[in-house]
Amino acid sequence: MTATMRAARWHGRGDVRVEDVPIPTVGPGEVLIRVSWCGICGTDVEEYRDGPVVIPVDEPNALTGHRAPVTLGHEFAGRVVEVGPDVAGIAVGDRVVPDICLFCGSCHYCRHHQYALCISWAAIGFHADGGLAEYVRVPARQCVHLPDEIGDEEAALIETTEVAVRAVRNGGVRLGDTVAIVGDGAVGLLALQVARAAGATTVILLGHRRQRLLLGRRLGATATFDTNDPTWPQGVQGLTDGLGVDVTIECGGRPEAIRDSIAATRKGGRIVLLAVLGTPVPIDTWALVEGERTLTGSVQHHFDEDLPTAVRLMASGLVDARPLITRRIPLESVVTDGFAAPGAGASDIKVLVSTRAGAEPNGIGADAPGG
Numbered sequence: 001m002t003a004t005m006r007a008a009r010w011h012g013r014g015d016v017r018v019e020d021v022p023i024p025t026v027g028p029g030e031v032l033i034r035v036s037w038c039g040i041c042g043t044d045v046e047e048y049r050d051g052p053v054v055i056p057v058d059e060p061n062a063l064t065g066h067r068a069p070v071t072l073g074h075e076f077a078g079r080v081v082e083v084g085p086d087v088a089g090i091a092v093g094d095r096v097v098p099d100i101c102l103f104c105g106s107c108h109y110c111r112h113h114q115y116a117l118c119i120s121w122a123a124i125g126f127h128a129d130g131g132l133a134e135y136v137r138v139p140a141r142q143c144v145h146l147p148d149e150i151g152d153e154e155a156a157l158i159e160t161t162e163v164a165v166r167a168v169r170n171g172g173v174r175l176g177d178t179v180a181i182v183g184d185g186a187v188g189l190l191a192l193q194v195a196r197a198a199g200a201t202t203v204i205l206l207g208h209r210r211q212r213l214l215l216g217r218r219l220g221a222t223a224t225f226d227t228n229d230p231t232w233p234q235g236v237q238g239l240t241d242g243l244g245v246d247v248t249i250e251c252g253g254r255p256e257a258i259r260d261s262i263a264a265t266r267k268g269g270r271i272v273l274l275a276v277l278g279t280p281v282p283i284d285t286w287a288l289v290e291g292e293r294t295l296t297g298s299v300q301h302h303f304d305e306d307l308p309t310a311v312r313l314m315a316s317g318l319v320d321a322r323p324l325i326t327r328r329i330p331l332e333s334v335v336t337d338g339f340a341a342p343g344a345g346a347s348d349i350k351v352l353v354s355t356r357a358g359a360e361p362n363g364i365g366a367d368a369p370g371g
Contacts, residue, residue, distance in 0.1 A: 006355065007071045007133035008334045013051050016072065016335050024129065024137035026084035031140045033096065036152040037328075038131040039075030039160065040338050040351045042185070042253070043276075047072065047126070048339040054126050061127040063102055063120040073353075074100040074124055076131025077146060077155035087140040095146040097158045097311065098138040099303035100124035116166070116300035123300070132334060134355045142303040149315040153328075156352055157186070157321035161310040162301040163274070164191035164251075168198050169306070170298040171247040171272040175199035178240050180264040181221075183251030184212035186324050186350050187274065189219055191249050196220045197318040200247075202239055206232065206260060207252075212349070215323060227260055236264050243267070250274055255281040267291035272298050324349045331355045 004020040011017060026032045047053055052068065060067040077097035080090055090096065103110050103118035110118050124130050124138060146155055164187055173179055179200040181192045184207025192203045205216035205224045213224040223239060225232035236244060244266035250257050253275045261271050262284060271293060288295055301307065313319040326348040329337045334353050341348070 005134035006331055007129070008073065008331060008353075009069045010047060010051065010055060010072050011069045012057075014048065016048055016339055018332055018334060021071070021133070023135050026082050026137055028084055028086045029140055030084040030137055031080050031087060031090055031096070031143065032082035032084075033076075033078040033098070033131075033136050033138060034081045035073075035076050035078040035131045035134060035136055035355050037076065037156040037352045037354055038073040039156045040334070040348075040353060041075055041160070044072050044074075044125075045339055048335075054123075056127060061122050063104060063122040064128040066128050070126065071129035071131075071133050071136075072125055073130035073132030073136075074126065075156050075159045076136065077152065077158060078131075078136075080143075081135070084140070090140050090143060090145075095152075095155075096143040097146055097155050097307070098124070098144075099142040099162065099301065099307045100130070100138075100159060101142075101300045101303065102128065102139070113302075115302050121300070132331065132353060132355075134331075142307070144307050144311050146311070147315045149317075150311070153325060153352060154314060154321045157190070157324060157350060158307070158310050158314060159301075160186050160350070161190050161194070161314060161319055161321065162306045163187050163298075164194045165306045165309050165313070166301040167191055167249045167251070167272050167274055167298040168194045170296055171249055171270050173198040173200055173247050176201050177247055178202040178204070178245040180204045180206060180236065180245040180248040180261070181216075181251060182206045182227075182248060182257045182261045182264065183253065184209050184216060185251060185253070188249075188251035189216060189324055189349070190319060190321065191251055192216060192221050193219055193319045194313060195247075195249070197313055202245070204236055204239060204245065204264075206236075206264065218323065219320065227256070233263055240266065244269060246270070248272070253277070258283065262287050262293065262295075265291075265293055267293065270294045270296070272296055274298055321350075325352055327351045329353055
């Protein structure tokens with residue numbers, strides 16, 4: 001390896017630069033991964049357009065000691081090229097995917113296995129250098145081996161699948177439940193598959209983009225409804241004996257998605273919110289109180305339960321991430337063809353970035369499993 005690598009670094013709002021930086025040095029309990037593919041997430045686009053949102057600028061993050069500039073990218077996987085001291089079970093050459101959520105391990109929440117609620121939480125790609133680079137350093141304990149059934153491209157969507165797994169888990173989806181997924185983006189299309197795998201017999205996808213809804217049917221949705229059609233609530237009621245669904249998982253990221261989630265859920269049902277909105281939104285509390293509906297949030301994921309589950313679901317074929325890949329681009333054009341592209345956060349479902357030299361937009365085939 002040369003002493004430097006290429007990385008997409010966030011310097012400020014509208015200022016992401018692909019530049020040369022030193023290759024990370026691994027310490028005790030860490031491994032160095034050669035990134036195969038890294039996905040662009042809506043939160044990455046938000047940091048580019050509107051940030052800083054979570055990236056520390058003035059003061060370094062308390063857990064990692066990092067502040068801007070920082071290498072973006074938290075949806076990635078790759079092959080181990082270096083192993084630090086005190087690492088067991090991982091060797092050079094292993095294909096792995098890491099959980100990117102970092103935690104202190106000592107606060108009240110960490111001691112009670114609630115790592116996602118850690119007081120000093122951090123995330124690779126925002127508070128520490130991430131995977132939009134040739135190499136990335138990660139904690140070894142948070143890595144899971146990739147089985148041959150999962151190709152390198154699909155592996156970049158495991159983190160997004162973790163988000164869906166956590167949401168379904170927090171919603172308490174049980175065998176025989178009826179579930180509504182509000183939002184037809186990557187998380188929503190993965191959550192409908194995870195809900196199916198958890199035992200839901202009826203999974204309804206609510207969205208507003210025709211092609212996404214059609215894809216939802218291909219991926220196992222019982223029915224899909226366009227929320228721009230004011231009659232969609234009647235469609236949901238028709239599939240649930242006039243009651244509404246047992247569990248709704250909101251993945252829409254818009255104020256109206258929260259409203260629709262409450263409207264889709266039966267009395268006594270459960271609503272899981274994933275949306276991170278920049279401004280407060282009004283909520284019909286009467287619908288929650290009168291109907292004794294439960295409203296909860298879902299944030300991040302756990303390395304020791306959500307990541308292994310996501311890997312197993314994808315390896316078994318219960319979750320198919322391949323149809324969600326919209327475009328493939330090289331690292332060198334991540335700004336023009338990624339963050340600043342007209343489809344960023346809109347027409348694209350998932351854009352994958354390759355750090356390999358000479359990669360051409362949309363001309364890169366999937367790596368062979370194990371390759």
